[in-house]
Amino acid sequence: WLVGTSQGTNATVNAAAALTHGEIAGIVLTSSLTHAGRRPELQETVYGTDLAAINVPVLIASHVDDACNLSPPAENAKLKSMLTHSPKSEIITVSGGLPPRSQPCEAFAPHGFYGVEDETIARIMAWMGA
Numbered sequence: 001w002l003v004g005t006s007q008g009t010n011a012t013v014n015a016a017a018a019l020t021h022g023e024i025a026g027i028v029l030t031s032s033l034t035h036a037g038r039r040p041e042l043q044e045t046v047y048g049t050d051l052a053a054i055n056v057p058v059l060i061a062s063h064v065d066d067a068c069n070l071s072p073p074a075e076n077a078k079l080k081s082m083l084t085h086s087p088k089s090e091i092i093t094v095s096g097g098l099p100p101r102s103q104p105c106e107a108f109a110p111h112g113f114y115g116v117e118d119e120t121i122a123r124i125m126a127w128m129g130a
Contacts, residue, residue, distance in 0.1 A: 018053075030120070066111045076093075
């Protein structure tokens, strides 16, 4: 399994699009970068990869209150629709948690599932069948 969060989702989808011969069981994308940022290192998004090449199960997870402008939860349905060769794709959302202690695109905010980490991990593991 490959798991990526935020900017790490770019690497995860890139790897999954290349590993198409049974090398991985599936991927998990949390707080996916679907909108480019202003800084050069934030220009890449998951849409820069041929998502149709991904042929393993894909879980897309987000926090309903993620205020990061690079990973709006409303974009998840579009992302899922582009995974046309995935045998199984699903979106899960979580809510609640602790008040943010960091900027919206950082870990101590809903973007990082702050305060609901255990619940989020449990839901991901259940989806994976672990």
